[in-house]
Amino acid sequence: MRYLLLIYGDESAYATATPEDMQNEIAAYGAFSEAITAEGIMRGGEALQLSDTATTVRVREGETLLSDGPFAETHEQLGGYYIVECDTVDEAIGAAKRIPGAQSGSVEVRPIMEFD
Template sequence: MQYLLMIVGDKEPVDKAHADDMKNLMGAFMAYTRAMREAGVMIAGDPLQPISTATTVRVRDGKTQVLDGPFAESKEQLGGYYLIDVPDLDTALSWAERCPGAQYGAIEVRPIMVIPGA
């Protein structure tokens, strides 16, 4: 089964003033990504640019609305994702547990819906 691991957390996972913390976090994510690849479970995964770069699009009554900013203002933001293929939820949860993002934020684990015949 495929699962999307969404890394959700505060806008700033670490204090940018502490370059060492940032470097440690980057290193942890790189090692995590490598471990996922080597285990053969990773399909895709990327960090996202900060929400200051987000643009939101809606079409209402035939009119396109383009707005600066994320779809919802909240403290918790999607910071990155991994798409993985593993046998079951427990395996997905064990990968989520190892994600460095779980240390400061939360990992939402969502199964990918399989559309029959598609």
């Protein structure tokens, strides 16, 4: 089964991050990506631009309504994701807890609907 690992964190921390902080973060994510690739469970993943670059789209009664920013206003924002392929949710949790962002933010593990 494929699982989407959604990485939420307080992106305001990036405003005060030093170049060294950023390099450390990039290195930590690089190591994690390499690890799950070597384990053979990596199926994709991206880092996202800051949440204020988002546009939310709704269609109501044929009319398209656009609004700026992410759909949910919370103090943690979606910052990136991975897709992993695992036999059980325990394996997916095992990957999720090694994501660097899990240390400060949270990672949501969602099974992906498979249509066969």
